[in-house]
Amino acid sequence: MDKGLIFDIERFSTKDGPGIRTVVFFKGCNMSCYWCHNPEGIRGVPELRFEPDKCAGCGICFKICPMRAHKIDGERHIIDENRCTLCFACANACTYGSLTQVGKWMSVDEIYIEIEEDRAFYERSGGGVTLSGGEAMKQSDFAAKLLKRCHEGLVHTAMETNLSFPWADYKKLLPHTDLIMGDIKHMDDAAHRKGTGAGNITVLDNVKRLAEAGIPLIIRTPVIPGYNNDVANIRSTAEFLKDIPTLKYYELLSYNPLGNSKGILIKNPYKLPDIQVPEKAGMERLADAAMEYGIEVYIDGRKRTGSR
Ligand code: SF4
Ligand code: SF4
CATH class of the missing domain: 3.20.20.70 (Aldolase class I)
Structure with a gap:
């Protein structure tokens, strides 16, 4: 590797x-300790992190996502896991640090x-x-x-x-x-x-x-x-x-x-x-x-x- x-x-x-x-x-x-304080380290693949508190509501992720995975549920900004393909286009475009890629080769x-x-x-x-x-x-x-x-x-x-x-x-x-x-x-x-x-x-x-x-x-x-x-x-x-x-x-x-x-x-x-x-x-x-x-x-x- x-x-x-x-x-x-x-x-x-x-x-x-x-x-x-x-x-x-x-x-x-390889373990699954139920108290893990580094849960982003558990899965052996890159993941998408979304921190709503940092979101400025600029709307760029909604426009850029090819899968239309970003949605508004009531007043909440959510990401539809079933649609997201982890392309990280939204994370790369978000300049507020609200969306980030966790895990890089x-x-x-x-x-x-x-x-x-x-x-x-x-x-x-x-x-x-x-x-x-x-x-x-x-x-x-x-x-x-x-x-x-x-x-x-x-x-x-x-x-x-x-x-x-x-x-x-x-x-x-x-x-x-x-x-x-x-x-x-x-x-x-x-x-x-x-x-x-x-x-x-x-x-x-x-x-x-x-x-x-x-x-x-x-x-x-x-x-x-x-x-x-x-x-x-x-x-x-x-x-x-x-x-x-x-x-x-x-x-x-x-x-x-x-x-x-x-x-x-x-x-x-x-x-x-x-x-x-x-x-x-x-x-x-x-x-x-x-x-x-x-x-x-x-x-x-x-x-x-x-x-x-
Ligand atoms: S690009 Fe970032 S700041 Fe803009 S709406 Fe999406 S998550 Fe919020
Ligand atoms: S990672 Fe790609 S598919 Fe997933 S929400 Fe972001 S832009 Fe859409």
Whole structure:
């Protein structure tokens, strides 16, 4: 594959690995986590995003659409999914940013030009590039080429992954990956499957294999109230991680409700349930339980130093 499907390149991130980073978001994911905060990354095809709040009512999209998919329903501007062929003529014509194409096929060179622009910031901060998504491993051949290009340019590389792909796929990337940030979403296989659509046996196996390969690891759990926020599950995760020699730290990430608003902007809205954001005290209780296993624990990017 000469090009990868990318839905965003975010510069100056301080949340996706060490230092200041450029984050490349790969479109397409093999899991279907019901709490996903990046719903535009789920489908492995370009999509049309419509943000009604930005619409100035200029009417250009109505005129330009060859399928007459833009309609007025009462007083609402809607897009008829059954007619839209995703030609993106309307997105290209909308000068107000109300209609946009989510997901573009890009070459390694096209992406690397953007990465190279912030070299000075990587060098000063100890940062680099992070592949994210969606799930970068769904396009593992392209991801491997991009990571290799970064290493040739002496740029530090990291990848965020759900850890659920065959070991042979990870092996392709390892020579050019300096850090892996992987998720363990639940320690119970059935619960993992229920929440994400996939079991956790491969996930746990990959953590062990990555450690054996000497890859530094940050393991994260997105804390979803009513799903995995019980102390027993976090204890079980920490007990597993205490024997992982390359673990840098374990991070608990509070559920991010952003997906609820982003989901409705896409042509096929994702149905997201109403989940409460976890309380700070609850997150700290979980972190303290994990720390009892002698591992370093972070909450949302901050090192937990303990309650005492
Ligand atoms: S082109 Fe953009 S601003 Fe104009 S009516 Fe369509 S969505 Fe609204
Ligand atoms: S992307 Fe869909 S709505 Fe927009 S111009 Fe093409 S067919 Fe019409």
